[in-house]
Amino acid sequence: MKTIHVRNSLLTNSSVEFLVNSYEIGTIIKCEFLTRGLNDTYSVFTESNKYIFRIYRKGWREKTDILYELDAIKHLSEYGCRVSIPIKRKDGKWLSEIYTPEGTRYGVLFTFTKGDRPEINKENCYLIGKALGNIHEASDSFITNHKRNFELNFLHLVDEPMSLITPTLQKFMKNSKDSFLNQIITNIKFDIVGKNLEYGFCHGDFHNFNMHLMEQKIEAFDFDCCSIGYRSYDIAVFWWNLKQNYSNVENQCWDEFLNGYLSQKSISNDNLNVLLKFVTLRRIWLLGTLLKNDDVWGTHWINKKNLDNFLTQLEQDVEKF
CATH class of the missing domain: 3.30.200.20 (Phosphorylase Kinase; domain 1)
Structure with missing residues (x-):
C-alpha cells in the first residue's frame, strides 16, 4: 500500500x-x-x-x-x-x-496586540517609521544562543528565490527575460557589495499588516521573517508596501516614514541610496516565497500575465535607480 x-x-x-x-x-x-x-x-x-x-x-x-x-x-x-x-x-x-x-x-x-491595522497616512507613517527605528536601535545589543537558519542577505533574498523563479520564467516566457533579470541582479549585487551598509537585526516583514495602532502608539507582531541582515532591506520593505498597495500616497507617506525612523536612529547616505534596490530584492524574495509555498497559495496564479507584471515592476524600479 x-x-x-x-x-x-x-x-x-x-x-x-x-x-x-x-x-x-x-x-x-x-x-x-x-x-x-x-x-x-x-x-x-x-x-x-x-x-x-x-x-x-x-x-x-x-x-x-x-x-x-x-x-x-x-x-x-x-x-x-x-x-x-x-x-x-x-x-x-x-x-x-x-x-x-x-x-x-x-x-x-x-x-494579543490591541488596536487596529494603521491606516496609511502621513501621521501614521511617521509613527510606523519611528517604531522601526526603535526596533533597530534596541536590537543592536541583542544576542542569543539559538541559531537562525537564514540571514537577510543575497543568498536568502536573491539566490534561493531565483532557483525557483528562473525555471518558472523559462516555462512561461521561453527564456526571453533571463538575461534582463540576471543583469538587474548582477548590477544590484555589485552596487551593494561596494557600500558600507548597516547589518543587524531586522523584523523582515515590517509593514502595516503586521502591526496595530492604539492611542497613537504602534505595536508590532509577526516576527516570523526576522533575522540579522541588511537594515536597508528592513526599511525598504515598507517602501515596497507603499508602492504595492498605496501608490496614490507613496511619496508623502514615504517621506514621513523616513522622518519617523530618523527621529530614533541615524542612517548613512550609503544605506539611503540603495533603498530602491532593496525594494527590487523584496519583489524577488516574495515571488520566490510564493512559488516555494504552493501548499499555501496554490499554483493557479502562476501564469504569463502575473510574471509579466513582476518583470514590469522590476523595469520600473530600474528606471529610478
Missing part, C-alpha cells in the same frame, strides 16, 4: 483549546481559527483577555529558528519596544510540541 504524505495539516479549534490549557491564562472560553499563511494562527479567548496561538508549519521554521525569534521579541520588549510577546507554558517551556501527520510542529502563545 502506498504511503500517504501530508504537507500541512490543520488542527481543529478543539485541539488548539486542549493545547492552550497548558498555559496559565485562566478559563478558556473558546478558540477560533483565524488565518492560514506560512503558519496557522488561532484566536484564544478567556474570561478577561484575548491571545494569539501560532502553529509553525513543518519545514518552514525549525525549533532553533523559533527560539531565536522568541529571544529577539523578549529582548525588544525588555528594551521598551511595543511588541506582541510570547507566554510561557505551565511547565516553563516556550514551545508546545505538536505531533501531526507531517511531523513535529511547534506552537507558541502570544499576547
